[in-house]
Amino acid sequence: MTTDYGAIHDLIREVPKGEAASYGMIASLLPGVGPRQVARAMRSAPKDLKWYRIVTASGAPADHSGAEEQRRRLKKEGVSFKKNGAVDWAQCRWKGPTQKWIEKTGMDIEEVMEVIAGWKR
Template identity: 70%
Template sequence: MTVDYDAIHTLIREVPKGEVASYGMIASLIPGAGPRQTATALRSAPEGLPWFRIVTASGHMADHSGAEKQRRLLKSEDVAFKKNGAVDWFAHRWRGPSKGWVEQSGLDIETVMETIAGWGR
């Protein structure tokens, strides 16, 4: 199964200012995707995509050349970091996509809600 990078980009646009999602959170809502596919999709991100709102599951910036820029951009959106350098998940974890995205995705709302409930574990 080929992963639809445009679908990943569309979902990333759902993450609002001041919130962050992990690569895995995004992948969990895209059939056939995993965290690595999310990372690959970010490498081909179109202009204006808020790529910097996607972090590792631990809340840290992924090891890439744009990590410091990513941290600056998140701080400019008032995203708080813990002493260990990770995003404060409690305060800034993405709450999930909009109803419109769910309707467009073809996924049923129960499946999406169950997936979101698993993010906090």
């Protein structure tokens, strides 16, 4: 059975250069999706998807063979890291999807803002 990860991929495309999001942040904006499903979607990501902008909730790249490449690409885009190697969420946390994405999905802007407000600071 194949799963259509298009909605996940579309949301990942919303994370701009210089920012990072966690698997959980992406999942929180998609009804019925969890962080592990986001991780699975990453494995089937189209070549143009900026997969490296998605990290674990701690801010660290996921433990996989591409972790060093992920860190290198994020640094190249201007994402800053703390001494412990985690993304500096205070500086580089994704601010959320664009108005265009919200309108396209039919989500309520207030609901989206509530979800974003719940992301750890």
